[in-house]
Amino acid sequence: MIYLQLFLSFLQIGLFSFGGGYAAMPLVQGQVVTAHGWLSMSEFTDLITISQMTPGPIAVNSATFVGIKIAGIPGALIATLGCILPSCIIVTVIAKLYLKYREMDMLQGVLNSLRPAVVAMIASAGISILITAFWGSSASIALAGTKWSLVVIFAICVVLLQKVKMNPIWVMVAAGVMKVAISFLGG
Template identity: 75%
Template sequence: MIYWQLFLSFIQIGLFSFGGGYAAMPLIQGQVVTLHQWLNMEEFTNLITISQMTPGPIAINSATFVGMKIAGVPGALVATLGCILPACILVTVLAKLYLRYRNLSVLQSVLHSLRPAVVALIAAAGVSILLTAFWGTGAAVTLAGTNWVLVVLFALCVVLLKRFRWNPILVMVLAGVLNLAAGLLRF
């Protein structure tokens, strides 16, 4: 019944990710890592990285990736279908209502209240990704166990992104290459 579980999980992800893009990330983490343990935190972070570098929404990419990993092509199909089903129904209904009544102000203002929560959840997901990067999956946060190379790379990336407005994909690739270089030089 793995197909049914995949389907249900990704329906929830599709149904509750307001605001697109990164907004789906905390939900995917909740379902895929915390609840069902289909991926560990490290694999999840790799998935987000891959999503960033390939076209397509994070939610669709994740559904395909997790589905493939858990149950092959049928799994990927089921998960992707679950992911877009809520949107198909809701968007079609709303579009129909709009084309008839053309008034969306209530929806817009509800969305206005949801936005701060979505931002907070994105930040929280970012924190758990960084915890995994710096201290490993599920490991204790100690000074001795810290991966200092990654801490330095993180700081560098933030500067490149914020100060010099580098392209995010370029920044991520650079971080990967520098980490490989650091690993090779040490040996």
Template identity: 60%
Template structure:
């Protein structure tokens, strides 16, 4: 019975958490803390912290953690499967439709008109992260600038654009430099 509850709870989370991991957090809280009382609120906040620290989507990491906590390895597999199943179905259906109708001019027109919107969404996300790094999320004032963050950003940008280094290597180096600067200062 617990396997069915885990599966149904996380398939709901996977199906209705449109907008990414942060959009899934209230749904996870509702299912895990309020509806089934599998975790306390304190344990839930620990869960979110762990899910953000580990690689992968928050909903999938949360499903694995809750599943293993409630029903062992089998629970982790069932909960994780429930959380990814809706996405797998939707992506498979979209891929089928795309490959079936990729030659249709109307579909190509729709896809080409979506490209600028996708670029704008990515740019907006990048600018919000840059704002957070440079100003700590506060209002934009010259006195609030995090000069170390700005310097790391500019150096990383130049390395990526001019010398075409591996982005994973650049991110790792930025993390090491940022950690070193925070420990020293």
């Protein structure tokens, strides 16, 4: 039964996640945290970190991680299959249709209208992650409860990415080193 739940949950995620991995994060959160309770919000934040650090698409890495945690290797295979199956089918059908109708203005209008929705889904995932990181999963947003060390690490990372143009991999490594250093200093 758990295999069917994993397959159907990640089938939904694979079917409705337009715009890539970050846009899929609210859907993954809705299935694995809210609907089924397979992960807590703090475990979900860890899931995002692990999914970004491992090679491959974030949604597929998330499916594999959740599948292994819930039902071992068979669960990982089933969840991953559920996640990628819709994409394989949809991309094959869309490729054939796009090649046939790519000059239609209506098709171009539909594609252009999807962009704002994708941006909103990515922003929603980012805000949810920041709230969890800065204030915890169950705490309310209050100045007194803010984890200032994480806010400072976030600000430093933004500067390194935007102003210094540092490679994102090195920024993630630097953020990890800063957090470990703060932990050793008792922060």
